[in-house]
Amino acid sequence: MPSIAGRIPLNTAQSRNLRNWSADERPWKTLPIVVALEPPMSVAAVRRAVGDLARRHEALRSRLARDAAGCLGQEVAGVAVEMPCDTVELTEASAIWTPMSVPPEERAARCTLYLRDGQVAVVRLTVSHVFTDVLGAQFLARDLRRLLNGDLPPDMPPGQASTFARGLEDEQVRENTEHWQRLLADAPRSCTYSGVTRDEHETAQVATVPLADADAVRFTSACRNLRVTANMLWVAIVSIVVSRISGQHRQVFRSTYANRLSGAEFGAVAQLAQAVYVPINGTAEDTLRARVGQVADSLLSTYDKGIYDANGLLDWLNQSEVCRGAAFQPAFELNYVPGLDTDVVQQPEEFGIVESSVRIDPPSAKADLVVLVVPAPSPVVQLSARRPVHCQRDAASLAEDCLRVVRMVCAEPDSLLVDVPIEPFRSTGQLLPGHHSGVAIDLNITRELVRSITGVESCRLEIEGTRRLMAHVRTAEPIEAVDLFRALRERQPWWSGTVVPDDVVITLAAREDSKYTTDASA
Numbered sequence: 001m002p003s004i005a006g007r008i009p010l011n012t013a014q015s016r017n018l019r020n021w022s023a024d025e026r027p028w029k030t031l032p033i034v035v036a037l038e039p040p041m042s043v044a045a046v047r048r049a050v051g052d053l054a055r056r057h058e059a060l061r062s063r064l065a066r067d068a069a070g071c072l073g074q075e076v077a078g079v080a081v082e083m084p085c086d087t088v089e090l091t092e093a094s095a096i097w098t099p100m101s102v103p104p105e106e107r108a109a110r111c112t113l114y115l116r117d118g119q120v121a122v123v124r125l126t127v128s129h130v131f132t133d134v135l136g137a138q139f140l141a142r143d144l145r146r147l148l149n150g151d152l153p154p155d156m157p158p159g160q161a162s163t164f165a166r167g168l169e170d171e172q173v174r175e176n177t178e179h180w181q182r183l184l185a186d187a188p189r190s191c192t193y194s195g196v197t198r199d200e201h202e203t204a205q206v207a208t209v210p211l212a213d214a215d216a217v218r219f220t221s222a223c224r225n226l227r228v229t230a231n232m233l234w235v236a237i238v239s240i241v242v243s244r245i246s247g248q249h250r251q252v253f254r255s256t257y258a259n260r261l262s263g264a265e266f267g268a269v270a271q272l273a274q275a276v277y278v279p280i281n282g283t284a285e286d287t288l289r290a291r292v293g294q295v296a297d298s299l300l301s302t303y304d305k306g307i308y309d310a311n312g313l314l315d316w317l318n319q320s321e322v323c324r325g326a327a328f329q330p331a332f333e334l335n336y337v338p339g340l341d342t343d344v345v346q347q348p349e350e351f352g353i354v355e356s357s358v359r360i361d362p363p364s365a366k367a368d369l370v371v372l373v374v375p376a377p378s379p380v381v382q383l384s385a386r387r388p389v390h391c392q393r394d395a396a397s398l399a400e401d402c403l404r405v406v407r408m409v410c411a412e413p414d415s416l417l418v419d420v421p422i423e424p425f426r427s428t429g430q431l432l433p434g435h436h437s438g439v440a441i442d443l444n445i446t447r448e449l450v451r452s453i454t455g456v457e458s459c460r461l462e463i464e465g466t467r468r469l470m471a472h473v474r475t476a477e478p479i480e481a482v483d484l485f486r487a488l489r490e491r492q493p494w495w496s497g498t499v500v501p502d503d504v505v506i507t508l509a510a511r512e513d514s515k516y517t518t519d520a521s522a
Contacts (some may be wrong), residue, residue, distance in 0.1 A: 040119035133273035159268030188438025191331030195442030195497030205395035211379035249282035257306030327493035362493035442497035471501035
């Protein structure tokens, strides 16, 4: 890109995404913006508007680049940069919403103009998710329409990518990160849906269902009556479903904070949205109203803490002295995306269930149950279930469970959670609660985890009165305790429903009287 105007550090949201996304995935992490023109416009006029859009927003003039020391940052080109626009004839076969790649090391966006009789009928802007989030894409769609209509000057707005380029040493980033550490230090490490081993790539089921008009009206009324936002109520609904199917009421959920609290921030085109992990201290005795209140309290206390070092937080949570024997993983993820413009999102043409391949990456702390709610233009609920979940119940049935809770929360908010008509997963009958990690342990697969270590012949497990897990291990050859625990910590994230035993009694098979005891802190 010509005329580099400056280099800015990656903000915390960008740093987190780039750690999660592989080099092959990055170019396909994009957001499409599609604007239909009626009447069509000339190619020159549209190119001029697209150029003005790039001049307004640093995010569109950016690319990833390393400095002399090899550190990755964001380079921003000057306002004189031009955005190339490809032209394509528009036909009935044109797949306008087909995914397109944008290599972030080369550019931030690509523009495609679809022509009919020499005039532009549709403009598609494909923007790298590295440089903007969904809200930023909405602001781009709004500005592009206004520029095409000639009622927006090309001046740069105050909120730019450089405005939010806070590094990890920023005081607010550091304070917010410490806040999340305190909040999650004693929270459950994970929620067990079933004990299974994980593969690097697995099949996820994705079910998309509409929210009926009558249910949407009742939902809005329930938000008013319970004095919560739509996002809060949806989190509570999914939390109730998780309680019913898993029997686990203390949960941590993952969501995304937009991190736009002021006027300038709200109009900014930048990648600011960041995943957060919020605990819910539910109980089996909760009413639906009580669970909604717990969720609201948790969210309200953390809304201004979204700018933090997520990489540092997850690294800290998974340190051996903090992790309590289990990799950190939220029970579920809920994202509510209000006000999505039809220029930014394609509404599903068909409802039902599809399957997709997903990469399993335990350090990224992604949930096995994910719900996305898009309320406009037509309310849609999309539920994604990975293997530990859909091996117990398919995604479509779980989506219907969510809708069942919607109706019950709206009609009977003072009902007990245990009275919600959702059957628990079959796997809950073999889970052992009470471990100090908060994990409901599947003893069978935990035993398999220990026996998977080379040299281990057998393993017997028991929960001690101190809520610690004791393993009685028989080995063919002497095994150093430090080596055993290191091997278990490496494998445990790939075995759902397990924890690394807190204490181990090792017996050599050749000498039944040769025993020694150690614990995970050794």
